[in-house]
Amino acid sequence: MLDVDLHHGASTDVGLVRKVNEDSYLVAPPVFVVADGMGGHSGGDVASQMVVEEFQRLAESYDPRRGAEQVADAFARAQARIVDYGDAHRAMQPGWHAGTTAVVAVLVIDDGVTKWLLANLGDSRIYRIVERRLEQVSVDHSVVQELIDSGHITVEEASVHPERHVITRALGSPEGIRPDFFLLPLGSVERLLLCSDGVTGMIGDEEIEEILESVADPRDAADALVRAAVAAGGRDNATAVVVDVVGLVKDATYDSQRQLESLESKLGGRL
C-alpha cells in the first residue's frame, strides 16, 4: 500500500498523583493516535478510548488516498459517540461531562506522493525532529496559546500562567469540533512524537529533544520520555508515541535530483 516502513514505540503511565489513567493511544500503522481524556467518574478514560476505537476502525479499512476525509470522519464519529455518552449520563447525573483531546498522525497519498497528515484538537502535542532539531508542529488549542499568538504573553510566561490548563477545543464539546490539520512531506519528518500534556507539562522541549536525539529505538525513546515525565513529578497521566520512517533518505539534493528527473520524464526529456 505505502512503500515505507514505520518503526514505532509507545508508552503510558498513570503518573504519581492520579489514580486512573485517562490517556489512551493507538498504534496501528500507518495510523497513530494519542488522546487525553478529561471528565470525572470514568468519563475521561471512556472518551479517550472512544477516539482510539474510532481510529482503530479507520485503520482497519484505511485508504491513504482518502486520508484527510477518513480522518475527519473518524473525528466526527468519535465526537458523536462522546456527546451521546455525555447526554445519556447527564440524564441520570446532571453536570456530568466527558471530553478528550486528540492528536493523530496518518500517512496519506496526496497527488501521488506519500505524506504525513497530522491532526490536533486540544493541548496534546505533535513534535517532529527535522534536521536534527525538535520542532513543535501542532499549535495548542488553549487560552495561553491564544495569549501567546496575540503577543500578550511569552512562552515562558505561559508555563506558569493560571489559565495554562484551559483548552479551547476538545472532542465532546457541545459546540462541535474544529480539528487543525497539517500536511508535511515525508522527508521533513525524521522522527515523529505524539504526546499528552502529562509529558510536555513535566519536561521541557530541551529534554524531549535530548531524549529523541539520543535514544535510537523508538520503543526505548517513548519509554524514556514517559519515565522522565514521571520522574519530574508525574502530576498527570503521561503518554508518548514515537514513530520513525525507516529507510528515509534525508539528503535533500537527492530529493531535488529525483524531482528533476521526474520533471524531465514529464516533459519528454527536453530539459
Next chain:
Amino acid sequence: MSTEARFAPGDWYAVVGDRVTVLLPVSQRDRVAGLWDLADSGAAADALLDALLAGGLSSLDHFALVAHDDDSTHLIVRGAPTATVSSTGGEEIVSAAPGAAWAEQVLTGVTSVRVTLTGEATADHPLTPGVARVSAVELGTPSASARPASPEAAADEPAAAVEPEREPEKEPEPGPEAAAAEPEPGPGPAPVPAAPVPPAAPLQFGAPADDPTPTGETPVVEDWPDRDGQTQAGGPHADFERPPIPGQEIGPEVVAEPVASLVFSTGDVVAVDRTVLVGRAPEARRFASHDQPHVVTVPSPHQEISSTHLEIRPGAGADHGSAVATDLGSTNGTVLAQPGLDAEDLKPGIAVSLIPGAVLDLGDGVTIQVTNP
C-alpha cells in the same frame, strides 16, 4: 484592601499584576505586552509608571493606575477614567480635572476601588492577574453603594476625547452583588476560567490544579467537578472577543469559483480556488478538513527555492475576486513582475494582489504565470 477583583467586559486593556493594575485605552495596545511583562514579574507601581511615561505624556491621553499594598492604595487617573474609592471614611471620586496632567491620591483604609472607563456595565466577572479587555474594573470587596456615571464623551471615543466633561454624578444603583443576580444582556462571558461554574454550563471541568483527586470510583467531592487532572475545556468562553492579531486578514478559505489560474513553468496548472502553497517540499499548517490547501512541489536543484516558499490564495476584502501572493519568508525571495510595472521583490509576509499576466519568479528557473481562471 482585599485582593478580590472583578471587571465588566469592554474595549480597554486591563494589565493586572498582583499589586498593580494598569488600564489603557485600545489605542495603547502596543504598550500592553511590555507592561504585562513588568506587572507579571512583580514590578512595583513606580516601575510601571516609568514604563507608561517612557514615551511621553502627549501620546498617552488616558490611563489609570491602581497600586495597593497592605495598608495604602495609590491611584493615578489621567483623561477619561473615573475612580470611585470606598473607604472606612466614605466614598470619594477621583478624576483628572480638565487641563490637569492627572489626578493622584494615596489613600489608606480603602475597601474598594472602582475605575469606570466606558459605559455603566456591572463589574461581575472575576478578574485575575493577566490581561483583560474591560470597560470597568472593581478592586477590593464590593461596596453596595453608588457608582458614578461616566461622561458621555468618554463612553464613546476615549482616545479622541481631549477634554471630557468631568462631572461624575452619583446615581444610586444596586451594587454589583444585587445586579449580578439580574439577567444582564451584557457583552460576552468572562475569559476567566476560575469563574464560578454554573451548574448547567457545558464542558466546565472545574478549577485547575486544586483538586489532585483523579477520576476514580471514590470521588471525594460531593458535587461535580471531578476531572482529569489539570486539563479543562474552556468551550463556553468561545465568544469572548480576543484582540485581533495585527496584520492578519481573515480570508475566505475556499471559494466557489477560482479567482485565477496559475501556469507553472514546470507544466502544472493550478486553479486558485483555495490556498495554494508552492515550494521545494511544501508544508501545509493549521487547516480545517474542508479547506485543505493545494500544495505544489517544484524542483530546486540549486536549493534556491525554500521548502515552503510562496502562498497564493483568493483575496479578501479589497482584494476580493483576485488572487493574492505572499512570500512566506523564503531564503532567496520571490520576484513579481506585474504587467506595466517594474519587477519588485515580494516583502516576506506581505500579501500582494495579482493581476492577470503577472509572473512570479521563485528562483531555479521556476516561474508562475497568473492567468484568468
